[in-house]
Amino acid sequence: MFEDNADARQAVKVYKALGEPTRLKIAMLLTEEQNLCCSDIKDKLESVAGSTLSHHLKLLTDCGLLELRKDGTYIFYRVNREVAQKYAPFLLV
Numbered sequence: 001m002f003e004d005n006a007d008a009r010q011a012v013k014v015y016k017a018l019g020e021p022t023r024l025k026i027a028m029l030l031t032e033e034q035n036l037c038c039s040d041i042k043d044k045l046e047s048v049a050g051s052t053l054s055h056h057l058k059l060l061t062d063c064g065l066l067e068l069r070k071d072g073t074y075i076f077y078r079v080n081r082e083v084a085q086k087y088a089p090f091l092l093v
Contacts, residue, residue: 010063010083010087014065014083015087015088016063017059017062017063017065018065018088020056022045022048022052022056023056023060025045026053026056026060027060027065027066027088027091028091029041029044029045030066030079031091034078034079035069035076035078036076036077036078037074037076038050038053038057038075038077041053041077064083065079065080065087065088066078066079066080067079079091
């Protein structure tokens with residue numbers, strides 16, 4: 001199933017990150033609307049504190065599921081479609 005141990009380790013990280021409901025919501029939101037900054041994501045989720053959201057975004061970025069782009073003081077997030085296609089294709093439906 002996996003080409004090597006690195007693929008297996010990344011799969012575990014992705015599945016662990018998506019196993020938390022808020023992170024799954026963030027990933028699903030970013031498949032619908034690309035390039036959102038932290039405050040935009042916070043506004044759409046409503047019930048997540050800023051520090052908690054930053055933690056969730058870090059975990060999703062660390063596992064490779066999200067990519068970030070810095071523009072001045074803003075950081076914009078989007079789904080890494082290659083990683084999503086490989087480990088979580090249901091996000092792209």
